Amino acid sequence: ASLSGIEAAPTIVSTASGAIAANKPVIVNSNSTVSEVAIASSVTGSDNNLNGGYAAESPFGDWDSTGSYFVVGSADGSNSSKPTIKVGTLSGTTFTFGSNTDLDSGASSGVFLCKNVGGDRFVFIWSNASNQINLRVGVYNSSSSTWTLGTTNQSGSVKELVTSVDYDPTNKRIAFTGKESGNLYLCIQKVNTSNNTITDLDWGNVVTSTGSVYDSSVSYMSAENRFCVVYQNSGLKARLTNDVTTSGVSFGSALGIAGSGSSGQGHIATCYDKDLDRVVVVNENDDASGAGYFRIINITSTSNNTIAASQASNFGGTNVKWLDVAYNPMTKKSVVMYSDDAGTALKSRAMILTTSTISYEDAVTLKSSISGQYPNITVNPSSGAQVYLYDRAGVGNYIVRTPTLTNLRSTNFIGFSKAAYSNSATATINVVGNTTTQSSLVAGQKYYVQTDGTLSTVAGDPSVVGGISLSATSLLIQPS
Numbered sequence: 001a002s003l004s005g006i007e008a009a010p011t012i013v014s015t016a017s018g019a020i021a022a023n024k025p026v027i028v029n030s031n032s033t034v035s036e037v038a039i040a041s042s043v044t045g046s047d048n049n050l051n052g053g054y055a056a057e058s059p060f061g062d063w064d065s066t067g068s069y070f071v072v073g074s075a076d077g078s079n080s081s082k083p084t085i086k087v088g089t090l091s092g093t094t095f096t097f098g099s100n101t102d103l104d105s106g107a108s109s110g111v112f113l114c115k116n117v118g119g120d121r122f123v124f125i126w127s128n129a130s131n132q133i134n135l136r137v138g139v140y141n142s143s144s145s146t147w148t149l150g151t152t153n154q155s156g157s158v159k160e161l162v163t164s165v166d167y168d169p170t171n172k173r174i175a176f177t178g179k180e181s182g183n184l185y186l187c188i189q190k191v192n193t194s195n196n197t198i199t200d201l202d203w204g205n206v207v208t209s210t211g212s213v214y215d216s217s218v219s220y221m222s223a224e225n226r227f228c229v230v231y232q233n234s235g236l237k238a239r240l241t242n243d244v245t246t247s248g249v250s251f252g253s254a255l256g257i258a259g260s261g262s263s264g265q266g267h268i269a270t271c272y273d274k275d276l277d278r279v280v281v282v283n284e285n286d287d288a289s290g291a292g293y294f295r296i297i298n299i300t301s302t303s304n305n306t307i308a309a310s311q312a313s314n315f316g317g318t319n320v321k322w323l324d325v326a327y328n329p330m331t332k333k334s335v336v337m338y339s340d341d342a343g344t345a346l347k348s349r350a351m352i353l354t355t356s357t358i359s360y361e362d363a364v365t366l367k368s369s370i371s372g373q374y375p376n377i378t379v380n381p382s383s384g385a386q387v388y389l390y391d392r393a394g395v396g397n398y399i400v401r402t403p404t405l406t407n408l409r410s411t412n413f414i415g416f417s418k419a420a421y422s423n424s425a426t427a428t429i430n431v432v433g434n435t436t437t438q439s440s441l442v443a444g445q446k447y448y449v450q451t452d453g454t455l456s457t458v459a460g461d462p463s464v465v466g467g468i469s470l471s472a473t474s475l476l477i478q479p480s
Contacts, residue, residue: 228297331350
């Protein structure tokens with residue numbers, strides 16, 4: 001009882017990252033520092049070249065499953081346009097990339113796709129000089145900064161213009177769309193994680209053999225265990241797979257979403273909103289003004305796999321071109337990147353989606369006076385950082401934007417600050433079993449930490465318990 005310097009109730013000591021006010025909720029960061037729970041303002045970085053000034057045509061990337069590093073692939077203009085991958089780590093809005101790794105000794109046609117298929121395992125898809133599709137599995141060892149690459153699997157026939165890819169983790173299948181002689185195919189391949197090979201299942205499920213397909217996109221609907229294929233073929237259409245558990249899939253009837261005849265022949269992209277179980281579509285040049293559109297696709301019957309486009313909304317722009325869309329699970333919003341050619345700017349806009357409404361945040365100019373081709377958005381699964389890749393006159397570039405986002409997660413809240421601390425100071429945090437001084441509490445109530453660092457008797461999103469009030473000014477810190 002006479003000892004000094006020993007806390008009477010549970011605490012931890014760590015280094016403050018940013019200033020922390022007294023008696024505020026605190027989270028632990030991935031680098032073991034601690035920060036006050038708060039909502040950070042958005043930050044948009046500058047555009048950067050991917051390949052030291054050399055061409056990196058049609059860049060396409062993805063994060064590892066934990067968001068620790070980023071993998072990007074492209075046709076390397078400094079090395080005979082070979083399909084090449086590299087790994088980057090993100091600090092703020094700038095990547096530090098490692099050395100290039102070639103996937104093939106021959107040149108790529110410039111079409112490149114990259115998809116994480118769990119953990120440190122990725123599938124790379126590219127077209128060779130003869131427009132044949134090639135697939136290869138790679139596993140990255142971050143300790144040695146090296147790749148273990150499986151054998152290359154090549155299509156037996158030409159499937160030109162590979163445009164979209166998604167992964168089915170339930171059945172370990174990679175699916176992508178491709179064209180041949182104007183026809184659209186959904187190609188499905190099995191990823192063998194035991195020996196990093198691709199099993200040749202089906203190179204050619206014909207989505208449509210009528211007319212001439214302009215563009216296409218595929219998204220895996222995890223809640224339905226089905227793929228949804230959206231394509232431009234005399235208008236905007238969509239089909240849903242009947243069965244993805246066998247090698248040969250069949251499709252539900254085609255749904256005409258918008259446009260007819262020669263209209264609607266612009267670029268499209270899709271993503272899956274897993275929280276609402278909806279496929280989100282963006283497409284260009286759907287009306288005379290050339291504006292871009294957001295659309296939501298709903299399944300109306302899983303018994304016969306019919307689908308319907310229940311919502312559509314113009315997100316703005318003039319002569320919109322070259323777009324992509326991704327779902328951000330941290331903000332719970334779908335984000336589009338597009339070239340607003342009339343304004344000659346590369347832009348981004350987030351959509352706020354419910355099952356019956358579409359609304360938007362303001363459009364953000366990522367880079368003025370440019371038009372970015374072959375766009376690709378990826379979202380860091382742990383931080384919510386959005387990476388925009390694009391081809392600028394044959395040279396690959398990237399821009400990183402961190403959206404307005406709270407640092408509170410469902411698992412990182414640890415307690416309340418004992419006092420006020422400056423950045424980099426040693427901070428003492430009162431944790432579970434201790435108390436914190438608050439104000440205007442109602443005794444006997446459970447209080448939840450909100451995303452802006454305040455307390456409420458109503459759970460926020462994420463739902464994080466702060467503690468039980470003992471009085472109007474005292475909160476007993478409790479676990480969730």
